[in-house]
Amino acid sequence: MSNFQQLRTVRWHLMRFYLGIMVATLGVSFLVVERWVTYDLNQQFNDYLLQLAEAASQTLEIVKHESNEHEEGEYDEDELPEEHYQSNYPKTYPKLADLMAGYDRHGTLAVPKHRLLYYAQGVEWFDEKQKLIIREGDLDVTWSLSDNLERSGNILERNKIRSLVLPVFYTLPKSETERLSGYIRASHVTEMLDIQLERLRWGLIIGGVVAVSLTAWGAIWLTNKSLQPIAQSFERLKQFTADASHELRSPLTVIKSSISVLQSHPERIDPLDKNKVDAIADASYRMTHLVEDLLLLARLDGSVALMSLEKIPLPLDEILEDTIEFARSEAEKKDIDLNFNLDSDIWVLGDGQQLQRVFSNLIDNAVQYTPKGGKVTVSLFVDNETAIIAVEDTGIGIAPEELPHIFERLWRSESARIERREGTGLGMAIAQTLIQVHGGKIDVTSKVGVGSCFWVKLPILRSRGVGGS
Numbered sequence: 001m002s003n004f005q006q007l008r009t010v011r012w013h014l015m016r017f018y019l020g021i022m023v024a025t026l027g028v029s030f031l032v033v034e035r036w037v038t039y040d041l042n043q044q045f046n047d048y049l050l051q052l053a054e055a056a057s058q059t060l061e062i063v064k065h066e067s068n069e070h071e072e073g074e075y076d077e078d079e080l081p082e083e084h085y086q087s088n089y090p091k092t093y094p095k096l097a098d099l100m101a102g103y104d105r106h107g108t109l110a111v112p113k114h115r116l117l118y119y120a121q122g123v124e125w126f127d128e129k130q131k132l133i134i135r136e137g138d139l140d141v142t143w144s145l146s147d148n149l150e151r152s153g154n155i156l157e158r159n160k161i162r163s164l165v166l167p168v169f170y171t172l173p174k175s176e177t178e179r180l181s182g183y184i185r186a187s188h189v190t191e192m193l194d195i196q197l198e199r200l201r202w203g204l205i206i207g208g209v210v211a212v213s214l215t216a217w218g219a220i221w222l223t224n225k226s227l228q229p230i231a232q233s234f235e236r237l238k239q240f241t242a243d244a245s246h247e248l249r250s251p252l253t254v255i256k257s258s259i260s261v262l263q264s265h266p267e268r269i270d271p272l273d274k275n276k277v278d279a280i281a282d283a284s285y286r287m288t289h290l291v292e293d294l295l296l297l298a299r300l301d302g303s304v305a306l307m308s309l310e311k312i313p314l315p316l317d318e319i320l321e322d323t324i325e326f327a328r329s330e331a332e333k334k335d336i337d338l339n340f341n342l343d344s345d346i347w348v349l350g351d352g353q354q355l356q357r358v359f360s361n362l363i364d365n366a367v368q369y370t371p372k373g374g375k376v377t378v379s380l381f382v383d384n385e386t387a388i389i390a391v392e393d394t395g396i397g398i399a400p401e402e403l404p405h406i407f408e409r410l411w412r413s414e415s416a417r418i419e420r421r422e423g424t425g426l427g428m429a430i431a432q433t434l435i436q437v438h439g440g441k442i443d444v445t446s447k448v449g450v451g452s453c454f455w456v457k458l459p460i461l462r463s464r465g466v467g468g469s
């Protein structure tokens with residue numbers, strides 16, 4: 001993975017991290033606010049019902065008394081005007097005001113009128129046998145009272161109406177014992193409460209969306225700000241690598257050509273110096289290789305360079321055959337059985353030189369990291385519109401914990417260092433980047449002491465490939 005890809009990954013992780021923390025914090029805060037406000041509003045609602053019921057409970061004894069007289073005919077119903085009866089209740093329930101008119105001349109005992117919104121609230125007076133005496137308000141509370149009611153009030157909610165039933169007791173003057181006098185039921189529609197809660201939730205959701213958007217913006221800004229110095233130093237490093245590699249090329253070319261001139265006239269070399277010349281030739285070859293690799297990696301880090309690869313239709317089997325032939329002498333030196341199994345006429349769109357570089361990195365590694373007398377097999381076939389190139393060896397293998405590092409720049413395993421001292425650790429990083437540029441994938445499976453298999457997958461060119469023209 002290149003430095004820039006790593007930086008992008010780190011940036012993405014950091015962004016997700018910031019955003020995750022902020023969203024979780026906001027979510028928890030909003031949930032707490034929502035729960036708290038819902039609880040508080042419900043509590044206020046219940047307190048209000050309790051106040052209503054307590055106010056009405058003051059009048060229960062009097063209401064019972066007046067109601068008895070009413071039932072016993074002390075009131076002449078015909079004398080009461082029609083509007084003194086509530087329109088939607090049976091005539092047997094007179095209005096509280098009329099019932100109380102004779103008794104409560106100062107209007108202090110009845111439920112305060114201004115508190116009752118007739119369409120939304122209701123108060124009912126029950127005797128001790130739970131028989132309804134009168135009701136105020138237009139609420140349609142049809143259910144009967146239950147048994148075992150709590151003294152402090154009993155809340156019940158049905159059909160968007162919440163009611164509080166308050167048992168009322170009075171103390172007998174002499175014995176100071178308490179006796180159940182009856183019940184008051186105060187009811188209220190919950191519509192307004194639901195609307196308030198709905199509004200609160202929408203407020204929180206909209207607030208949440210705005211907060212998350214701002215947070216996301218903040219996370220992006222923070223991440224970019226904190227990674228800016230690293231991005232700049234990567235950019236400088238890339239520029240330096242590119243410049244240095246470029247500058248090293250010309251002196252290296254001079255060294256290489258001078259050495260090959262020297263080597264082409266061995267008679268001019270003092271036999272004692274021959275080994276030194278060979279060592280210089282070998283070192284300059286390796287250095288050229290390293291410089292080329294560094295220059296290529298520096299170029300591949302820039303997106304413009306990615307576009308500048310010249311891609312043409314290529315027959316993979318021919319490229320692989322050539323590459324295998326290059327590696328053959330090295331394999332024979334180690335007595336390694338290098339064989340291949342290539343399907344023909346598989347075409348891909350790519351840069352021949354770069355693809356050859358990838359395959360030669362893979363085959364060279366297989367030969368280098370396989371002990372004497374081992375076997376390396378290169379295969380090519382098509383699977384599901386994809387060309388698959390497999391380079392399999394019976395070499396030292398790669399430990400599972402080392403596999404994630406294989407494509408990192410400059411990484412080499414301990415066992416690889418023992419097997420082969422020289423090596424830069426750039427070959428696999430280059431191979432991965434080049435394969436990605438070709439729209440393909442590279443992967444590896446391996447077992448320590450048994451061998452490794454590197455897979456390259458490339459999209460085939462249908463017009464000229466297998467099944468094509």
Ligand SMILES: Nc1ncnc2c1ncn2[C@@H]1O[C@H](COP(=O)(O)OP(=O)(O)OP(=O)(O)O)[C@@H](O)[C@H]1O
Nearest residue numbers: 365366369397412413416423424425426427428452
């Ligand atoms: N076929 C293989 N078998 C075992 N280990 C491998 C094989 N191919 C790659 N590796 C491991 O991956 C590391 C990186 O490989 P890479 O080709 O990038 O570098 P290198 O071979 O060490 O050096 P060079 O830059 O000269 O190729 C190797 O050092 C080795 O540890």
Ligand SMILES: [Mg+2]
Nearest residue numbers: 361365427428
């Ligand atoms: Mg290598």
